[in-house]
Amino acid sequence: xxxxxxxxxxxxxxxxxxxxxxxxxxxxxxxxxxxxxxxxxxxxxxxxxxxxxxxxxxxxxxxxxxxxxxxxxxxxxxxxxxxxxxxxxxxxxxxxxxxxxxxxxxxxx
Amino acid sequence: xxxxxxxxxxxxxxxxxxxxxxxxxxxxxxxxxxxxxxxxxxxxxxxxxxxxxxxxxxxxxxxxxxxxxxxxxxxxxxxxxxxxxxxxxxxxxxxxxxxxxxxxxxxxxxxxxx
Numbered sequence: 173x174x175x176x177x178x179x180x181x182x183x184x185x186x187x188x189x190x191x192x193x194x195x196x197x198x199x200x201x202x203x204x205x206x207x208x209x210x211x212x213x214x215x216x217x218x219x220x221x222x223x224x225x226x227x228x229x230x231x232x233x234x235x236x237x238x239x240x241x242x243x244x245x246x247x248x249x250x251x252x253x254x255x256x257x258x259x260x261x262x263x264x265x266x267x268x269x270x271x272x273x274x275x276x277x278x279x280x281x
Numbered sequence: 282x283x284x285x286x287x288x289x290x291x292x293x294x295x296x297x298x299x300x301x302x303x304x305x306x307x308x309x310x311x312x313x314x315x316x317x318x319x320x321x322x323x324x325x326x327x328x329x330x331x332x333x334x335x336x337x338x339x340x341x342x343x344x345x346x347x348x349x350x351x352x353x354x355x356x357x358x359x360x361x362x363x364x365x366x367x368x369x370x371x372x373x374x375x376x377x378x379x380x381x382x383x384x385x386x387x388x389x390x391x392x393x394x395x
Contacts, residue, residue: 206382215372215386216324259324261382268314268337269384273323 175270178260182276189250192207193275195260196242205236205243208259210274216259219245250279283307283349287373287387295395305354306375314374314384315348315358324372330356331378342367348384363394 178195184250197205207223220227222234233238243262247254260272264269286305286356294300306313306345314329326340333350350356360367370391374384 202381215289215374215388216384217386218383219333263382268326268329270326271316271324 176260176272177273178272180273180275182278184278185250187250187279187281190248191250192244192246193258194242194244195272197262201264202262204263206260206261207234207245208256211265218275252281255279285373285375285385285387287390291391293393294363296364297362300363302358302371303355304373304387306360310359310375312376313350313356316372317369317370353392365394368392368394
């Protein structure tokens, strides 16, 4: 089983739609979880951390399910500018970040 | 701050040639990372340094790859000899260290080995 798995997509949604991505991880010792965003031909940038209790940042909601070993990202009221690849990221204490291959989102008008 | 600076932005070389990628991290950042990104394998960690010391190089593909960090403001990733399968985007990133999850990436070097 791969360390982290994401549906590559693409997810094609209209503006205003709600879309959700999941990411599963295999190492139960994983401690910290994040979502990064990568625009086409650009570098990845931190979008948000993922906390056990779930957390929101505007239209974005992240959740962690340790029992089932997955994290999720929910985007409400999608904007054209949300079009990007969303990378699931995790690490264990003292290790570098491990990145998933990403899920591509395309928002159209 | 100028952010993480990588050079060159693009490198095209022939198989067997030596390639050197350069990175200047953000001033004050204690950790530096080299990642490689391809469509097939995604973003892979090659090596990372804390306070200029290599901590984990298990991601370095083979002996053809080497990385150095002679001081806090400069790192190199060298491939010798290069092969077509090394073609990828190579990202350098830095962070404050201490477990902070926020990596600041450079713009990457697009390497093509013919």
